[in-house]
Amino acid sequence: MSQTFPQTFHVIVAEDDPVVAVTIAETLEERGFRVTIGRNGFDAFKIDQNDPADILITDLRxxxxxxxxxxxxxxxxxPELPILVTTGYSDNLPKEEPGQLSVVHKPFSEDSIVRAVQSLLGVA
Structure with a gap:
């Protein structure tokens, strides 16, 4: 049984691979998150300007x-925005900071994405 949250958190996903983007979005939407997808960093930045996120999930490349x-x-x-990085690469990764920035390596499980988002948002 998947857990849902009383507060609707807005998640922006910056991902150029549509299969990965939709997988992340569906996984989080099933748990009550509101998800908006940007096809690249510029799209995600513009989305956040008009509809600020509670957390950002971004691919690196x-x-x-x-x-x-x-x-x-x-x-x-x-600076307060939590960021989850998803990447298939192991070089030039940003420094992880508890509660601020985490990295999940591709391929990842749906559970690992959910746990990372929950941890960054401080919800269980």
Whole structure:
């Protein structure tokens, strides 16, 4: 049985692979999260400007505006925003900070995404 949350958290997913983006979105929506998908970092940044997220999930390697650039921009504008990085690479990873930034390696399980989001948001 999946747990849902009384408060609807808004999650922005920045992911250029539509299969991965939809998998993350469906997994979180089934648990009561509201999810918006951006196809790259620029799209995700624009979404956040109009509808601020409670948490950002981003791939690192994307065209047009990669995850590293998005993370830097978001940390500058919204330093309190929790960020979950999903990546298939092990080089040039951002430094993990409890409650602020976590990394989940691809391929990942649905449970690992949910646990990471819950941990970053401080909900169980």
């Amino acid at each position: 994307m065209p047009h505006f990669d995850g590293t650039s998005l993370i830097a921009r978001m940390q500058e504008q919204r």
